[in-house]
Amino acid sequence: MVIDINLSNLAGPKLPNPPSIPQPSLARLPQYHHYLVDLEARGITRISCSQIGGDLGYIPVQVRKDLQYTGIIGKPKTGYSVPELIRSIETFLGWNNINEAFLVGAGNLGTALLGHERFSKFGLRIVAAFDTDPEKIGLWIHEKAVLSLDQLSDLAQRMSVHLGIITTPAEAAQAVADEMVKGGIQAIWNFAPVKLRVPENIIVHNEDLYSTLASLSWKLARRFNVPIQEKEAV
Amino acid sequence: MVIDINLSNLAGPKLPNPPSIPQPSLARLPQYHHYLVDLEARGITRISCSQIGGDLGYIPVQVRKDLQYTGIIGKPKTGYSVPELIRSIETFLGWNNINEAFLVGAGNLGTALLGHERFSKFGLRIVAAFDTDPEKIGLWIHEKAVLSLDQLSDLAQRMSVHLGIITTPAEAAQAVADEMVKGGIQAIWNFAPVKLRVPENIIVHNEDLYSTLASLSWKLARRFNVPIQEKEAV
DNA sequence: TTAGACTCGCTATATGGTTATCGATATAAA
DNA sequence: TTTATATCGATAACCATATAGCGAGTCTAA
Numbered sequence: 001m002v003i004d005i006n007l008s009n010l011a012g013p014k015l016p017n018p019p020s021i022p023q024p025s026l027a028r029l030p031q032y033h034h035y036l037v038d039l040e041a042r043g044i045t046r047i048s049c050s051q052i053g054g055d056l057g058y059i060p061v062q063v064r065k066d067l068q069y070t071g072i073i074g075k076p077k078t079g080y081s082v083p084e085l086i087r088s089i090e091t092f093l094g095w096n097n098i099n100e101a102f103l104v105g106a107g108n109l110g111t112a113l114l115g116h117e118r119f120s121k122f123g124l125r126i127v128a129a130f131d132t133d134p135e136k137i138g139l140w141i142h143e144k145a146v147l148s149l150d151q152l153s154d155l156a157q158r159m160s161v162h163l164g165i166i167t168t169p170a171e172a173a174q175a176v177a178d179e180m181v182k183g184g185i186q187a188i189w190n191f192a193p194v195k196l197r198v199p200e201n202i203i204v205h206n207e208d209l210y211s212t213l214a215s216l217s218w219k220l221a222r223r224f225n226v227p228i229q230e231k232e233a234v
Numbered sequence: 235m236v237i238d239i240n241l242s243n244l245a246g247p248k249l250p251n252p253p254s255i256p257q258p259s260l261a262r263l264p265q266y267h268h269y270l271v272d273l274e275a276r277g278i279t280r281i282s283c284s285q286i287g288g289d290l291g292y293i294p295v296q297v298r299k300d301l302q303y304t305g306i307i308g309k310p311k312t313g314y315s316v317p318e319l320i321r322s323i324e325t326f327l328g329w330n331n332i333n334e335a336f337l338v339g340a341g342n343l344g345t346a347l348l349g350h351e352r353f354s355k356f357g358l359r360i361v362a363a364f365d366t367d368p369e370k371i372g373l374w375i376h377e378k379a380v381l382s383l384d385q386l387s388d389l390a391q392r393m394s395v396h397l398g399i400i401t402t403p404a405e406a407a408q409a410v411a412d413e414m415v416k417g418g419i420q421a422i423w424n425f426a427p428v429k430l431r432v433p434e435n436i437i438v439h440n441e442d443l444y445s446t447l448a449s450l451s452w453k454l455a456r457r458f459n460v461p462i463q464e465k466e467a468v
Numbered sequence: 469t470t471a472g473a474c475t476c477g478c479t480a481t482a483t484g485g486t487t488a489t490c491g492a493t494a495t496a497a498a
Numbered sequence: 499t500t501t502a503t504a505t506c507g508a509t510a511a512c513c514a515t516a517t518a519g520c521g522a523g524t525c526t527a528a
Contacts, residue, residue, distance in 0.1 A: 021452075023449065026445075026448055026449050026452060027442070027445035027446075027448065027449065028445075029448055030427060030442070030444040030445055030447070030448045031427065031428075031429060031442070031444075031445075034404060034427055034428065034444070056429050057429050057431070092452070093448050093451055093452050093455070094451040094452055094454060094455025094456075095451060097455070099450075099451055099454055107346075108345065108346035108347075108349040108350060109346045109350070111342065111346065112341075112342035112343045112345065112346040113342075115342040116342060116343070119447070122444060122447055122448075122451070123447070123451045124447060124451070162454060162458075163450065163454065170268060186454060186457060187450050187453065187454050189446065189447075189450060193264065193265065193268055194265075194268065195265060195290050195291050197291070203450065203453050203454070203457075205446050205449055205450055207441075207443065207446055208261070208264070208265070209441065210264040210268070210356060211260075211261035211262075211264055211265075212261075212423065212439050212441055213264070213353070213356055213357070213358060213423075214260055214261065214263055214264045214327050214356075215257065215260050215261065215439055216333075216397065216421050216423060216437065216439055217327050217328040217329060217333055217356070217357045217358070218255075218260060218326070218327050218328055219421065219437050220328060220333055220396060220397065220420060220421050220437070221327070221328025221331070222328075223420060223437075224396075
């Protein structure tokens with residue numbers, strides 16, 4: 001969806017290289033991870049799917065299936081080893097080696113992300129910010145320099161940065177994406193509410209707040225003025 | 235969702251009241267809306283599904299199906315009326331009447347959302363912020379007062395606020411959600427990376443950045459160290 | 469006025485993900 | 499040592515969504 005997820009993150013027309021794990025499962029893994037780290041901190045060493053499911057609101061089968069994708073193997077009756085499971089998820093998600101990223105759009109949202117130190121625990125380090133606003137270029141936000149967008153593609157190449165984050169207004173997003181592609185960036189985390197046009201081999205994930213907002217307001221509207229009642233199922 | 239969706243927003247165990255529109259379709263509607271507003275600004279009055287699909291990267295059938303949910307009817311050969319379509323989407327999503335919301339957690343992300351004026355165009359107005367940090371209580375952020383969390387449930391009831399936004403750390407989120415439920419809040423937009431435990435009738439949408447991050451780093455890791463090659467399909 | 473082409477809207481099939489079921493295995497208790 | 503129970507792992511049924519195909523309507527152009 002988003003994904004895409006889409007989840008947020010909704011898959012595009014078709015993926016040439018089908019992922020070996022469903023997008024929703026991938027999205028649930030960090031939840032398990034967070035939960036497990038908490039368990040470990042409390043000194044718990046073994047855990048079962050039923051327990052995880054019970055605590056997190058999923059059914060055990062689903063949890064087991066998700067975890068299986070990471071390659072972990074559990075033992076009947078006792079479940080999984082907590083530290084092993086944590087490692088397994090981290091390895092699977094590639095959280096061991098850090099991805100360095102460039103962020104473009106030093107507005108409210110961009111600033112928030114720049115200040116989010118916790119990302120570094122999950123394999124992400126934002127190393128610099130970019131903007132086109134002369135007022136912002138040259139500033140330091142949360143210890144990261146704000147540079148001119150012109151420099152992006154060159155720097156990305158030289159520093160081998162593979163991940164780009166777009167937090168610009170919708171209008172600017174496509175141009176930024178083009179620039180990123182030019183700089184050899186492989187994956188884009190896009191917070192602008194537009195569908196980016198990029199070469200097939202570039203990974204794009206949209207974090208579209210308006211999609212969520214749409215769901216929420218639709219459901220709320222539906223709850224408060226229910227009169228329409230589903231178009232009169234004839 | 236984020237789709238939930240979970241594209242972010244992943245559906246929970248089961249929904250008692252099945253939505254009459256698929257979650258993914260709901261998530262795509264704002265994209266169409268944004269695209270259409272842009273078209274209208276350029277003076278274009280009629281549009282076909284094929285055109286929309288071509289521009290946005292979907293196949294025409296899907297676009298048509300999504301739009302049908304809003305109740306719009308198009309004309310063969312000419313397509314849809316752009317202004318009509320925009321109105322249709324807005325009405326369907328309930329963007330005509332504003333939802334007032336409370337936001338809890340005046341950190342980086344909370345501040346960013348408070349400053350996001352564009353939300354008001356999409357049926358959302360954040361009317362106040364809450365926090366537990368004494369240093370923050372009493373401040374004004376982007377013209378919104380930061381109040382003590384203690385006041386939330388009472389104020390929510392008196393002001394009939396139905397929407398809550400959680401931008402706290404994971405640890406605090408559940409307590410905040412409980413408080414919101416106590417105050418009669420109907421829907422929660424949750425940015426904390428935890429699965430909230432709330433009564434069945436409360437709408438919860440998770441905007442879990444870590445889910446997206448997981449997808450991205452998995453895909454990047456997969457791209458750069460491909461050796462494993464899918465567990466050796468025996 | 470008529471032929472042609474384009475596009476909508478409905479119905480049917482295919483795909484992907486979730487849920488249910490079954491057998492196997494390891495622990496714990498008798 | 500034996501039996502009962504909890505849990506994993508795999509297979510299979512099920513459901514939702516995405517895709518494809520077909521017929522009908524309307525506009526354009528000759």
